[in-house]
Every structure is written in structure tokens, then in C-alpha cells.
Amino acid sequence: MTYLIEGRDGPWELVVGLEVHAQVISQSKLFSGASASYGGEPNTHVSLVDAGFPGMLPVINRECVAQAVRTGLGLKARVNLESRFDRKNYFYADLPTGYQISQFTHPIIGEGAVEIELADGSTRVIGITRLHLEQDAGKSMHDQDPARSFIDLNRAGVALMEIVSEPDIRSPEEAGAYLRKLRMILRYLGTCDGNMEEGSMRADVNVSVRKAGEPFRTRCEIKNVNSIRYVMQAIEVEAVRQVEIWENGGSVDQETRLFDPARSETRSLRSKEDAHDYRYFPDPDLLPLVIEEAWVQGLAAHLPELPDAKRQRFQDEYGIPRYDAGVLVAEQATADFYETVARGRDPRLAANWVIGDFFAALNRTGRTIQDSPISADALGGMLDLITDGTINGKIAKDVFEEMLETGESAADIVERKGLRQVTDTGAIDAAVQAVLDKNPDKLAEYRGGKDKLFGFFVGQVMKAMAGKGNPALVNEALKKVL
Amino acid sequence: MSLDPATVRRIARLARIGIDESDLPALQRELNGILGWIEQLNEVDIDGVEPMVGTGHAALRMREDVVTDGDARDAVLSNAPDAAGPYYTVPKVVE
Numbered sequence: 001m002t003y004l005i006e007g008r009d010g011p012w013e014l015v016v017g018l019e020v021h022a023q024v025i026s027q028s029k030l031f032s033g034a035s036a037s038y039g040g041e042p043n044t045h046v047s048l049v050d051a052g053f054p055g056m057l058p059v060i061n062r063e064c065v066a067q068a069v070r071t072g073l074g075l076k077a078r079v080n081l082e083s084r085f086d087r088k089n090y091f092y093a094d095l096p097t098g099y100q101i102s103q104f105t106h107p108i109i110g111e112g113a114v115e116i117e118l119a120d121g122s123t124r125v126i127g128i129t130r131l132h133l134e135q136d137a138g139k140s141m142h143d144q145d146p147a148r149s150f151i152d153l154n155r156a157g158v159a160l161m162e163i164v165s166e167p168d169i170r171s172p173e174e175a176g177a178y179l180r181k182l183r184m185i186l187r188y189l190g191t192c193d194g195n196m197e198e199g200s201m202r203a204d205v206n207v208s209v210r211k212a213g214e215p216f217r218t219r220c221e222i223k224n225v226n227s228i229r230y231v232m233q234a235i236e237v238e239a240v241r242q243v244e245i246w247e248n249g250g251s252v253d254q255e256t257r258l259f260d261p262a263r264s265e266t267r268s269l270r271s272k273e274d275a276h277d278y279r280y281f282p283d284p285d286l287l288p289l290v291i292e293e294a295w296v297q298g299l300a301a302h303l304p305e306l307p308d309a310k311r312q313r314f315q316d317e318y319g320i321p322r323y324d325a326g327v328l329v330a331e332q333a334t335a336d337f338y339e340t341v342a343r344g345r346d347p348r349l350a351a352n353w354v355i356g357d358f359f360a361a362l363n364r365t366g367r368t369i370q371d372s373p374i375s376a377d378a379l380g381g382m383l384d385l386i387t388d389g390t391i392n393g394k395i396a397k398d399v400f401e402e403m404l405e406t407g408e409s410a411a412d413i414v415e416r417k418g419l420r421q422v423t424d425t426g427a428i429d430a431a432v433q434a435v436l437d438k439n440p441d442k443l444a445e446y447r448g449g450k451d452k453l454f455g456f457f458v459g460q461v462m463k464a465m466a467g468k469g470n471p472a473l474v475n476e477a478l479k480k481v482l
Numbered sequence: 483m484s485l486d487p488a489t490v491r492r493i494a495r496l497a498r499i500g501i502d503e504s505d506l507p508a509l510q511r512e513l514n515g516i517l518g519w520i521e522q523l524n525e526v527d528i529d530g531v532e533p534m535v536g537t538g539h540a541a542l543r544m545r546e547d548v549v550t551d552g553d554a555r556d557a558v559l560s561n562a563p564d565a566a567g568p569y570y571t572v573p574k575v576v577e
Contacts, residue, residue, distance in 0.1 A: 027547045027548060027549055028547055028548060028549045033545070033548065033549060033550030033551035034552035035552050042555075042567075042568040043555045043568050043569065043570070044552060044553050044554075044555050044568075045552045045553075046552055046554070046555070047551035047552055047554070047558075048554075048557065053561075059543065059544075060542055060543075060544050060545065061545060061546075061547050062545065062546060062547060063546075064547070089496075091498055092575070093570075093572040140575065141569075142574060142575070142576045144566075144569075145566070145571065145574075146574075147573065147574055148564070148566070148571040148572065148573060148574055149571065149572050149573070149574050149575050150566060150569040150570070150571055151569055151570040151571065152568075152569060153558070277496060286542060287540050287541055287542045287543075288541055288542060289542045290541035290542065
């Protein structure tokens with residue numbers, strides 16, 4: 001489905017590329033031995049290297065390099081065995097050295113690809129231009145004092161991966177799907193926690209518009225958008241703004257803008273014309289980063305199964321529909337949970353229960369799969385009771401609710417409450433007869449040709465048996481006498 | 483290559499160095515002198531020569547991912563001219 005902006009003189013096409021900053025999961029910082037963990041008392045996760053003291057030299061963290069390589073492999077991207085670090089120069093109070101160590105001309109990861117899926121089921125491939133390693137900056141607080149800004153350098157020097165997409169994105173929906181997919185891959189790989197609220201994943205959004213068939217027009221960059229929803233909104237309003245400018249005979253200036261969610265508009269950063277003059281040059285403190293092919297292959301051999309592969313395997317191995325498989329692999333914990341439930345059982349029944357009643361219960365109780373009140377084994381135990389005929393599907397729902405409340409096993413609940421399904425045909429026949437005796441009028445109507453009443457009789461018999469009748473046997477018994 | 487006064491002014495601003503208009507001609511002359519000197523390097527034929535980024539074939543040494551540093555707030559803040567409690571402070575910078 002093509003996303004078009006209806007302008008005064010015809011439709012406009014949207015062109016978007018995303019730069020995602022993903023904080024690398026590691027113990028210590030990219031170039032210093034200070035802790036990279038979130039939080040901590042202000043300025044305690046700071047070494048003299050991070051604070052930009054004279055004479056301090058950066059030494060690179062092997063694990064951060066490994067995380068970048070794993071991510072590159074997960075994005076099916078080219079791994080550059082030799083890359084380099086450059087200084088990106090600018091002045092800001094939370095950047096003590098006056099430059100950010102980044103990779104400009106020779107990034108560690110080159111071209112890759114991410115496949116996204118849209119609401120209508122169609123798929124598209126979004127190209128990855130590059131991924132490079134760089135340092136995060138510190139944090140400024142502007143609301144502590146009327147005249148001063150307060151600076152905390154705990155985050156300064158933590159490793160970031162900047163992941164740059166090709167300008168392949170053509171709608172807000174595609175941008176959202178791309179970010180969700182990228183976050184899923186990063187989480188599977190364990191290279192970034194993808195938590196946008198805490199700022200461990202942030203996006204810069206490049207937006208331009210054009211008429212169909214035209215080359216690219218001037219783009220604007222919307223900086224530091226911190227949720228997927230805001231990215232989608234920012235694209236939408238920025239595209240409309242640009243269309244208006246072009247249609248009124250103006251031209252869009254290449255500039256950096258901010259998205260204001262409260263007003264749903266983008267605003268020019270009152271920035272100096274020099275904002276982009278970073279005067280990159282090779283960092284003389286750092287030799288080229290050279291890694292071995294064998295080391296890369298060792299990392300590749302230990303990559304976890306990624307979402308696309310897992311989804312395909314779920315379809316093939318468990319015979320569940322593509323949509324269900326997609327829901328189950330959205331998070332690794334969910335996929336693991338499902339596999340535990342499905343092992344040795346009917347995989348479709350397992351999928352229905354996990355996606356249906358189980359997810360609904362988590363939503364209702366505000367729990368996550370990590371602190372679920374029902375374990376995968378417990379849910380599996382209940383499915384066993386359905387499969388071996390101990391309980392029917394209807395009773396199973398009650399048992400499930402009871403498990404949710406008490407944490408008891410399904411078998412214990414069935415035993416304690418006497419919920420075993422009745423398969424004794426004598427008892428079923430008796431219940432059938434009692435229902436017929438009580439409803440002579442309905443019986444007459446049925447015999448008079450009103451076939452639909454069969455369902456009514458099934459319902460009455462089940463009710464008389466407190467829901468415990470074996471549905472197949474009840475049907476059979478009814479058919480016989482009717 | 484030669485720098486005009488506007489470029490010299492811009493370089494100074496990027497480096498956050500305040501200069502008087504009256505100093506511009508002298509600075510322009512000095513910078514152009516340096517550039518002229520460096521431009522002599524262009525006379526060397528380097529066709530087919532890989533850029534040299536260090537001596538020998540040394541590559542970056544890597545360290546293991548362990549926390550070995552930090553927890554030294556007093557040292558970190560020791561040169562801060564206007565620390566407030568655990569923070570550095572600077573004149574307010576809000577756009």
C-alpha cells in the first residue's frame with residue numbers, strides 16, 4: 001500500500017531514512033574501565049579518561065567490538081576487518097574532551113538489510129548503510145538551578161552503535177515496523193536492551209518529500225526522537241510541513257529540527273550555521289581496529305537463532321500459521337515459553353492457549369512472561385489433561401482461571417473440585433433423558449423438523465452435568481434418542 | 483589554497499577563540515603560511531601508496547570488558563571550578 005501525502009496539486013511521496021543510536025550492552029565503557037551500567041550516583045561511573053583529563057589515553061573494550069560484530073552479523077551486513085576511529089569535534093558542556101570518538105570514513109560494519117512486515121502482510125527490505133561504534137555523551141540537567149546547568153558524566157563514554165538505514169522507508173508505518181524489527185533483532189542478539197524510555201535506543205529521522213519519479217529533494221533531520229510512536233508522528237507532520245513549503249513556492253532548508261509531541265509539530269533547532277561542521281579527523285590516539293576473520297566466525301557460530309529463522313522454524317516444525325508464529329517470536333522469552341509448552345504436545349493446541357487465554361491473563365493481571373503466575377510446565381500439564389480426556393475444553397477454562405488465582409497445578413484443581421469429565425455413558429444417558437422429560441414442548445418442535453434445537457439440548461445436558469460431560473459422548477447420546 | 487578573512491573568523495569561532503578584528507590580517511598571514519608549508523607535501527608522488535596510520539603494522543590493542551575504574555568522584559571533580567554537590571556546573575545552556 002503506497003503512502004501518499006495529498007497536496008494541493010497532486011500526491012507527494014515520502015522518503016525517510018533512520019539513524020538509530022543503540023547503547024551497547026557491556027560491563028564497562030568503550031574506551032575506559034568505568035562501569036557502563038545505568039543509574040549510579042552522579043559522576044561515580046567516571047574515569048579520568050571519560051572526564052577528559054589531559055594525557056589520558058583511550059583503550060578499546062573487546063566486548064564492545066564483539067557486540068558491534070554480532071549486530072552486524074544479525075543485520076546480514078558486511079563486517080569490515082579493518083576500521084578506524086575519528087574525532088567528531090563540537091563543544092558542549094556534557095562532552096568533556098570537546099570531541100566524540102566515532103567512526104566516520106571506515107566504519108566497522110558496512111551494508112546490510114532488515115526485512116519488515118506490514119499490517120497487510122506484505123514484506124519489504126530496508127537497506128542498512130552502515131553501523132559504527134562511538135561514545136555516548138554525558139547528561140545535562142537544566143532544571144536544578146536558575147543560572148546553571150548540572151552535568152553528570154556517568155553516561156559519557158558508554159559505547160553506542162549508530163545504525164544508519166538507507167532512505168528506503170516510504171511511510172510512517174514502515175518506519176515503525178523497521179524500528180520494532182531492529183529492536184527485536186538487537187534484543188535477540190543481546191547487544192542492546194532496546195529500551196527507548198531509558199534512552200538506550202534513540203532515533204534521528206531524516207525526512208524529505210518528492211513527486212513520484214523525482215530524485216530526492218532536500219531533507220530535514222529530526223533529532224533524538226525517543227519512542228516509536230513519536231517517530232511515526234514526527235514523520236507525518238514533518239512531511240505535511242514540507243509539502244506546504246514546496247507548494248507555496250518555497251524551498252526546504254536542510255536543517256536539524258526537534259519534534260514537540262505536545263504540539264505535534266517539528267521546530268527548527270535555533271542552531272548556528274556551523275552545527276554540522278564537525279571537522280572530523282583520524283584520532284591520533286587510536287591505531288586502526290583490526291579483527292581476525294576467525295574471531296568473527298567464532299562470534300557467528302554462537303549467535304542465537306534470530307526472529308526470522310525462528311518464525312520459519314515454528315511454522316515448519318509445529319505447523320502453526322505464520323501469523324501465530326510471528327506473535328510467538330516477538331520476544332525471545334515468549335518463544336521459549338511456547339516451546340516448553342509445545343514440547344511433546346499438540347503444538348497447535350499449545351499455540352492457541354499461549355496466544356489466547358494465557359496472553360489475555362498476563363494483560364489482565366499486568367504481569368509479564370518473566371513473572372507469569374503460570375509456568376510453561378504448569379500450562380503444559382493442563383493441556384495434558386485436555387488431551388487425555390480428563391477434562392473438556394470448557395472446564396479447562398475454569399481450571400486455568402483457578403490456576404491463575406491459586407498457583408495450584410491443573411491436576412490438583414481437577415481432583416480437589418471434582419472436575420473430571422464424565423465419560424460414563426450411563427450417567428450421560430440419564431442426564432439426556434431428564435432433559436427430554438423436562439422439555440416435552442421443545443422435543444415436539446424438534447421432531448417437527450426444527451433441527452436447530454439440537455444445540456439447545458446439548459446446552460441443557462451440559463448444564464445439568466455442571467459442564468463436565470464429555471462433549472462428544474453427549475452429542476452421540478442425544479443423536480441416538482432424538 | 484589560501485584563507486580569506488571570513489574563513490579565519492569562522493575557524494576561530496568553531497574553536498571558541500575570541501579574536502579582535504585587528505588581529506585578523508596577522509592570523510590570516512600566519513595560517514596561510516602554515517598551509518603553504520604543508521602544501522609542499524602535495525609535490526610528493528604517492529600514487530599506489532597505502533595511507534600510513536602508524537609506525538609498523540601495529541593494530542589497536544584491546545582490553546577485556548571488566549570494570550576497573552570509576553568510583554573516584556572527588557578526583558574527577560577536583561578541577562571543576564564550580565561543582566555543586568556531586569555535579570559539575572556550567573552557565574546555563576538551554577536552547
